[in-house]
Amino acid sequence: MSSETLLRFILAIGIIVLGAAAYWLVNHRLLVRAKNNVFTLFKKLPDKPVIVYFTTPDCVPCKTIQRPALDKVRTLLGEKLQVIEIDASERPDLARSWGVMSVPTTFLLDARGEARYVNNGVARAEKLMEQIQALYFVNELTTNRKSGKP
Amino acid sequence: MTSQTLQKVDHSALKTNQIIIISLNILAFILNLPVLAALVALVMGIGSALKVPGFGIVYKNLLKPRGWMKPDVLDDNPEPHRFAQILGFVFMTAGSLALFLGATVLGWGLVWLVVALAALNAFGGFCVGCAVYYWLGRFQLFGFTKQPPAGTFPGMKPKAGVSV
Numbered sequence: 153m154s155s156e157t158l159l160r161f162i163l164a165i166g167i168i169v170l171g172a173a174a175y176w177l178v179n180h181r182l183l184v185r186a187k188n189n190v191f192t193l194f195k196k197l198p199d200k201p202v203i204v205y206f207t208t209p210d211c212v213p214c215k216t217i218q219r220p221a222l223d224k225v226r227t228l229l230g231e232k233l234q235v236i237e238i239d240a241s242e243r244p245d246l247a248r249s250w251g252v253m254s255v256p257t258t259f260l261l262d263a264r265g266e267a268r269y270v271n272n273g274v275a276r277a278e279k280l281m282e283q284i285q286a287l288y289f290v291n292e293l294t295t296n297r298k299s300g301k302p
Numbered sequence: 303m304t305s306q307t308l309q310k311v312d313h314s315a316l317k318t319n320q321i322i323i324i325s326l327n328i329l330a331f332i333l334n335l336p337v338l339a340a341l342v343a344l345v346m347g348i349g350s351a352l353k354v355p356g357f358g359i360v361y362k363n364l365l366k367p368r369g370w371m372k373p374d375v376l377d378d379n380p381e382p383h384r385f386a387q388i389l390g391f392v393f394m395t396a397g398s399l400a401l402f403l404g405a406t407v408l409g410w411g412l413v414w415l416v417v418a419l420a421a422l423n424a425f426g427g428f429c430v431g432c433a434v435y436y437w438l439g440r441f442q443l444f445g446f447t448k449q450p451p452a453g454t455f456p457g458m459k460p461k462a463g464v465s466v
Contacts, residue, residue: 160332168328171418175426210452212377213460253455272427273459 179270182251186259186267189249193236197265201287202234203280204250204259208241211255213274218256221277225284233284262287308451311378313459314371315362319355320424323390327417331410336401339413343394350388353380376460379448386423386431390416433457 186204190197193204205222207214222235240247240255250259253272260269260283269283323342330338342356349356365371397412423429436456439446451460 156334157332160334164328164332167414171421175422208452212452254458255454 182270183259183267185249185251186261186270187265189246190261190265190267192246192249194265197263198234199263200232200234201263201284202236202261202265204261205235205237206240206247206250206252206255206257207237208239208255210241214256217274217276218258221275221280222258224277225280228281229284260284260287306379306449308377309380310375311380311383312361313374313376313378314366315355315358316383317374317424318361318365318371319349319357319387320420322357322360323420324417324424327394327413331413336398336409339394339401339409340398343391343398346387346391346394350384350391353384355383356387378451378460381448382432382435382457383429385435385446386429389431389434390419427459429457429459 203222203225205218207218226233226235238246240252250257256271256274258271258275258280259267260271260280261267268287271279275283323346326338326342330336330342345356347356349358355361361371366373393412393416397409397416399409400406400412401409403409419430433456435446435448436450439448450456450458454460
């Protein structure tokens with residue numbers, strides 16, 4: 153590989169990394185935005201994970217895929233999870249402030265009301281469960297660390 | 303929003319097209335091969351003329367039959383995607399011409415712009431060319447008649463899980 157090709161290769165990698173970082177930043181900003189707007193939904197934190205689900209009445213995949221997925225997760229987790237459904241056509245201000253660009257969009261908040269995951273588009277039950285499990289795993293780690301457990 | 307008839311659009315074909323465009327353009331940059339960038343422009347041009355994704359043939363004849371990539375058929379408008387490819391073709395042609403004329407910074411800049419927009423579409427689900435199409439449609443320009451599928455932000459990938 154000539155030095156010029158190598159230089160171009162490094163440059164290409166640099167540009168790709170920069171692009172990926174920009175994309176990550178946008179998603180991160182969306183989560184921060186959700187975190188800042190959490191008190192537009194509840195006055196007091198619910199002390200359990202919350203799924204904030206943005207939908208509209210004319211959204212077909214919301215009815216056919218997203219709602220059944222949420223129902224499945226709700227059945228599996230029962231009282232351990234709260235689902236808040238927001239009609240984005242009735243509350244465009246809320247959708248705008250949360251940075252929602254399409255429906256369905258689901259945010260997963262942890263018990264402290266911090267937005268941890270955002271799913272732009274349909275999120276199947278398996279995916280939501282994975283995210284919730286990761287949330288519980290992190291919470292467990294944090295609790296163990298605080299209580300000095302290994 | 304008025305009702306409109308949507309068509310079945312296989313987003314896997316579009317994604318394959320975008321990933322090949324990204325890969326070949328990056329390869330063209332690394333190997334300093336303006337000819338390869340021009341070839342990408344040519345394939346995109348042919349695809350635009352035939353109203354199909356330029357490199358969609360790879361998906362249709364190789365990836366799909368072997369099951370390496372599954373169809374992702376959604377109710378969508380094909381026109382904005384065609385328009386996006388035409389935009390990409392224009393940028394790629396301008397970039398290739400700039401490279402052949404010695405304006406390397408401009409040339410590779412345009413090629414990287416196409417890479418960035420294709421990556422945003424392939425990995426982020428946002429088609430800038432489609433958003434431009436819908437935006438022009440708001441001014442009721444001739445030919446820009448379609449509206450985004452219900453509940454979808456202009457340019458974002460529709461989310462219906464219709465499978466074939």
